Amino acid sequence: MIILTEKPSVAKDFASALGCSYSAKDKCYKSSDGKTTIANCVGHLFNLAEPAAYNPSFKSWKNLPIIPENFIYQPSENLKDVAKNVVSLLKHHKTDEILIATDADREGEIIARECLNAAGITDSDNIRRFWVSQALTKDVILDGIKNARPISDYDFLAKQGFARQKADWLIGMNATRYVSNRVNGGGVLAVGRVQTAILSEIARRCEEISSFKREKYYEAEEPCLRQMTHHA
Secondary structure (H helix, E strand, C coil), X not given: CEEEECCHHHHHHHHHHHCCEEECCCCEEECCCCCCEEEECCCCCEEECCHHHCCHXXXXXXXXXXXXXXXXXXXXXXXXXXXXXXXXXXXXXXCCCEEEEXXXXXXXXXXXXHHHHHCCCXXXXXXXXXXXXXXXXXXXXXXXXXXXXXXXXXXXXXXXXXXXXXXXXXXXXXXXXXXXXXXXXXXXXXXXXXXXXXXXXXXXXXHHHHCCCCCCCCCCCHHHHHHHHHHC
């Protein structure tokens, strides 16, 4: 069995619970009988490629819109060695039982799926999902492994995550370039699906505060409140 975690610290927790030791040669944790391997990501090991990866003409910010027919994933520049190792381990163990133990949320789901896709693993019959949000004590880990469900149960969550990821890319790449092109004097104005909406609300609230005008108001005193209650 190979276990894939999202963080090195989680891999260490699993190793402690399962009696595995670190192999500097293989850059992962292994059991003494060789039946269990524990690998870890460091967050996202893969990112959506820059526009020029689809077409060199997209190096120019004036060529819009950019709507790839199929999205390309590339290893994160500073995590290439980690990505290479994780993919190699997954390929080596692709016919063994695979336990996905990345964080129990949408982002953790796509972090794992990116690695599985990069390793060319499409058959999910031997893949289970460890889904635990508790502190990773030995008992919690062993119980979570025992109750792990087929990864196919989480396919919809993965689709949500990839849709969010691609929407961010499409809006960010296209809107940022379009708005920046329209600005007199040049410069980059970053536009994001979430970022821009939040910044707009912050700016709106700051404007409300700066333009606030005092108005006369009245407060009801206790005798008045008692009188109102009596009449009611």
